[in-house]
Amino acid sequence: AQKVTQAQTEISVVEKEDVTLDCVYETRDTTYYLFWYKQPPSGELVFLIRRNSFDEQNEISGRYSWNFQKSTSSFNFTITASQVVDSAVYFCALTFNAGGTSYGKLTFGQGTILTVHP
C-alpha cells in the first residue's frame, strides 16, 4: 500500500526564518512521482513541484527548495526567508504506476499547517 506521512501537524515561525517541512513516503513501486501542493485559506490546492523517482537531484525555485532522498524515502521542502504570504497548509502527495496502468490518483499526507508571523 502507498502511504505519505507528514509528521509535523503545525509549524509556527517568525518572518525571515527558514523552515523545513518533512515528508516521508511508502511505496512498493520503483517508479512513482512525488508532489508538493499549497492550500491557502481560500481552499484551492496550488501545485508547487513534481519529481519522479529516478531524479534525485535537489531543486531550487526562488525561496523554495526540495530535497529528495530515496534512501530514506523522504521528500522534504524548505522555504528560505519565510514570508507571511507563505502561511498555508502544505501537502505532500504520491502517485504510482498501478498494475501497468498509467499514473492516476494522488495519495496525500495529512498536511502541515505553516503559520508565518510578522
Added chain:
Amino acid sequence: DTGVSQDPRHKITKRGQNVTFRCDPISEHNRLYWYRQTLGQGPEFLTYFQNEAQLEKSRLLSDRFSAERPKGSFSTLEIQRTEQGDSAMYLCASSFLSETQYFGPGTRLLVL
C-alpha cells in the same frame, strides 16, 4: 488559459436531500479527478475519468455517490440521500493523461 472551475462553491442541504456538483476541467485536459477533503485531513481520492470512461473508483464512493462525464468535458458528482458524514470539501482536478493534476477551488458541502 482558464483553470479548473467548480460550481457551486458552497452548498448547504438538509440530511436526506440530493445534491449535484459540477466541475469544468482545463480545456485540453482529458483526465478529470474527484477528491474529498474533511477538516484537518488531506484530500482522499474518489474517482477519475479519462475522456468519458470512469477508470477507477475508490471504496469511499458508496452507492449513494455517482459521477459522470458524458461528453468527456465537464463532470458531475451527485450524492443521493445525503448524510451528515458527507459534509466535506469536494475537490476536482484535471490533467493531460498522467501529467500534473491541477485543482479547482472546491465545493464546500454542509449537511444539516
